[in-house]
Amino acid sequence: MKVSERLKGMWIMGMTLLSLGAYTAFFVAQMWLNLLHAVYLGLMLMQIAALIMYLWGPEKIAFKPLKLLYHLLYASSILVLPAFIFIFMGLISQYHVSIPASIDASNMAVEEILPGxxxxxxxxxxxxxxxxxxxxxxxxxxxxPSKSDKSITWCSGAAFQHTVSIGFDEDDIEGDHASGGVFYDSPYDKDAFAAFVFYDGNFRFEFENKTEAMKTAADAGGAGFMQFALIRDKEVVMNFDRPRARCYRTLAELNGQLCIIDSVKMLHFDEFMEELQRLGVTNAVYMDMGAGWNYSWYRCPTGKVKTLFGLPVPWSHNWVVFRQ
Incomplete structure (x- = not known):
């Protein structure tokens, strides 16, 4: 066998293994986007088919359309590399960076966890x-939001997007929302949603009259959005069965103060909830949205931006920001 054919075989086997690994990671991590799932599955099957045809022997293929198919399958292997890189970056975005500058509160009384x-x-x-x-x-x-906007001290994804779309469409934001004093009616309200609003210098979580709360915020020149209700008056109201570990986030009220709570590392949802209950979180909405959607950062007192989850997805189109 010629050296070129051996090298081709090594390439096909390598890309097949890489596509199997990429798809397995995509599946296990539940990075569910239906279109991408079909693409990665199809790409993996194409590499397997190319490998089978190579092992059988391309020189044995007499039927020209079948030989053309083999060459097309071989050419498709070049797509495995960008697919693997995209999945790898998506997985990285699910892991929280460490924050050495944080205050050790492992033995601190809960009532002492307050803003400064x-x-x-x-x-x-x-x-x-x-x-x-x-x-x-x-x-x-x-x-x-731009990291160069020095008025922003926190930025993260807010409401869910209904569809995966590069272009912005107001209706794709799930749940009624308000921005810049304007109310936007969404066709995708859910009973399990709670409203978070901010106006007149105060925040509020609303679990019953959500649309009315959003309109009130808009009329006052404020903002708000809807997300799944997590905790209401210190009672867990979200029934969420998540069989695997990941990083979680919530926008919450703790000790009467507004805060964001992130898991330090990947853990199971019930562990996350147990810690929120131990802290005595009063009200909270769910803020985790999976690979890519977890894009978030905050500004240190020195003015330096610390990125928590650094991979933004191009179809994410709304963010909650804190401004000083």
Missing amino acids: DETVIYNTGTVYVFFPKYSEVDLVRKDR
């Missing part, structure tokens, strides 16, 4: 509790 004069972060060993310095909380739509 600047952005402050506590580490309980299970979760990070972020108290960004702010005077305003806003919902930014369409264009992703």
Whole structure:
């Protein structure tokens, strides 16, 4: 066998193994986007087919359409590399970076976990509790907030997007929402949603009259959005069966103060909830949205931006920001 044919065989076998690994990671991590799932599955099957045809012997193929198919399958292997890189980056985005500058709160009394004069972060060993310095909380739509905007002290994904779309469509934001004093009626409200609103310098979680709360916020020039209700008056109201570990986030009220709570590392959802209950979280909405959607960062008191989840997806079109 010629050296070129041996090298071709090594390439096909390598790309087949890489496509199997990429698809397995995609499946296990539940990075569910129906279109991408079909693409990765199809790409993997194409590499397997190319490998089978190579092992059988391309020189034995007499039927020209079948020989052409083999060459097309071989050419498709070049797509495995960008697919693997995309999945790898997506997996990285599900892991939280460590924050050495956080305050050790593992033995701290819960009532002492409070905001300071600047952005402050506590580490309980299970979760990070972020108290960004702010005077305003806003919902930014369409264009992703810039890290160069020094008024922003926290930025993360807010409401769910109904469809995977590169272009922005207001109706794709699930749940009624308000931004810049304007109310937007969504066709995708859910009974399990709660409303978070901010206006007149105050925040509020609303679990019953959600649309009315959003309109009130808009009329006052404020902002807000809807997400799954997680905790209401210290009672867990979200029934969420998640069989695997991952990083979780919530926008919450703790000790009467607004904060963001992230898991320190990947854990099971019931562990995350147990820690929220131990802390005595009063109200909370679910904020985790999976690979890519977890894009988030905060600004240190020095002005430096610390990125938590660094991979933004191009079809994410709304973010909650804290401004000082």
